Amino acid sequence: MLVFDSGVGGLSVAREIQQRLPQVSLVYASDNAFFPYGTKGESELIARVDLVIRTLLNRYAVDILVIACNTASTLALPHLRSQLSLPIVGVVPAIKPAAIQSKTGVIGLLATPATVARPYTHELIREYAANCNVISLGSSELVQLAEQKLRGETLDTTAINAIVTELLSARHADRMDTLVLACTHFPLLREELAKALPAHINMVDSGEAIARRVDFLLTDTLQQTAPCAATHIAVFTKATKEAELLAPALAGFGIYQQDYLNI
Numbered sequence: 001m002l003v004f005d006s007g008v009g010g011l012s013v014a015r016e017i018q019q020r021l022p023q024v025s026l027v028y029a030s031d032n033a034f035f036p037y038g039t040k041g042e043s044e045l046i047a048r049v050d051l052v053i054r055t056l057l058n059r060y061a062v063d064i065l066v067i068a069c070n071t072a073s074t075l076a077l078p079h080l081r082s083q084l085s086l087p088i089v090g091v092v093p094a095i096k097p098a099a100i101q102s103k104t105g106v107i108g109l110l111a112t113p114a115t116v117a118r119p120y121t122h123e124l125i126r127e128y129a130a131n132c133n134v135i136s137l138g139s140s141e142l143v144q145l146a147e148q149k150l151r152g153e154t155l156d157t158t159a160i161n162a163i164v165t166e167l168l169s170a171r172h173a174d175r176m177d178t179l180v181l182a183c184t185h186f187p188l189l190r191e192e193l194a195k196a197l198p199a200h201i202n203m204v205d206s207g208e209a210i211a212r213r214v215d216f217l218l219t220d221t222l223q224q225t226a227p228c229a230a231t232h233i234a235v236f237t238k239a240t241k242e243a244e245l246l247a248p249a250l251a252g253f254g255i256y257q258q259d260y261l262n263i
Contacts, residue, residue, distance in 0.1 A: 001214070002062040004029045004053065006037040008150045008246065009143070009185030010068030011253055013091070016207035017066070018230075018253065020215050023222070026232045027060045028255060033238035033263065036143060037071040038114040049076040050083070052237060055261055057084070060235075063221050064214060067091065068184050070111065074120045087217045093121060093182035094204045096128035101202065106133045106175040108167055108201070111182035113138030121182075135170045139163050146185035149192075150249040151242060157192060164196040181205040233257045 001024050003014045014028055031037075031052050037045055049072050053065065065088045067073045067080070073090030081088055093115065098107045107129065115121055116138035125134050141159055149155055167173065179201050181187050187205045194203070232255040236243045239260040247258065 001025070001064050001066065001218075002027045002029060002056060002060065003066045003068050004031070004049075004056070004072070005067075005069045005184060006031050006035045006072065007143070007147055007185065008249075009146060009183060009188065010066075011150070011249075012184050012187035012205070013066060013068040013207045013210050014253060016211040017214055020211040021218070021222075023228075023230055024218065025230045026255075027056070027062060027235060028232065028250075028253075029056050029235040029237075030243075031237045032240060032243055033236075036112075036140065037069060038112045038140060038143075042075050045072070046076045046079050050079060052261070052263065053080060053084075055263055056235065057086075059261075060233075062086070064089065064217055066210060066214060068210070070115045070183055074115070074118055089210055089213050089217070091184060091206050091210065093124060094180050094206045094209070095121075095124045095134070095182075097209070098178045098180045098204050099129040099132050101204065102132060102178040104175045104177045105131060106135065106172050106177065108173070108176050108179040109134055109136040109182055110142070110163075110167065110179060110186060111136070111138055112140055112143060115182055133172050133175075135167065135173055135176060137163070137167045137170075142189060143183060143185045145192075146188040147242075149188060151245040152248060155192065157196075160189065160192050161196050164193065168198075177201060179203045230254070231257075233259055235259045235261060237261045237263050 067090045077090045
């Protein structure tokens, strides 16, 4: 299986998949040479994702591709599905389950600024949360903080507190009971966010739903494959000091080998 993201956020999705399918070997790929995706143009991003995915598929034999990045999923999935024959699973902000779970009808949406502004996100809100009050906040800083956390750096918790304070200062925020973590980086900061948020606010993300979907799509393949020990590898598009510093955190996901594409 190939799990792809611009940075390390997709590890939150990889963790859910590993918990559900511990027997499946995983290639985790980070396009760190082009990170972050949220600042790139749409056509530029689609071309980049196409290049990196094709390079990865030529190097590694996988049965399924998971695009564990909201930006890449929104923009590049249609193109990838038209070009590739293997199953592809993308990330969708967990607005539907949040709307179902909320008892007050007030839900928060924490995402990157690009995801908050994207028409696709607005369509999800109209379709699944039309009867809810959705409080949206875009933050690029949380993405950087998640990357720093996995590199073992000391986090600036005042920055997290400031972001949560801004979210809670919105109109009707006193009735918010559910918060959508709509960037795969953000579940990596779940513990820090929980300390800053009121205890009654429940955080939801897409990781578990993606793992269920992967399990369903791999059912036949797993039934036909002899059981063996899973082996995992992390692949980066650029060799950097920051990538090397991720080794201890990657070990926590059972990933002990790193490779570099240099593209």
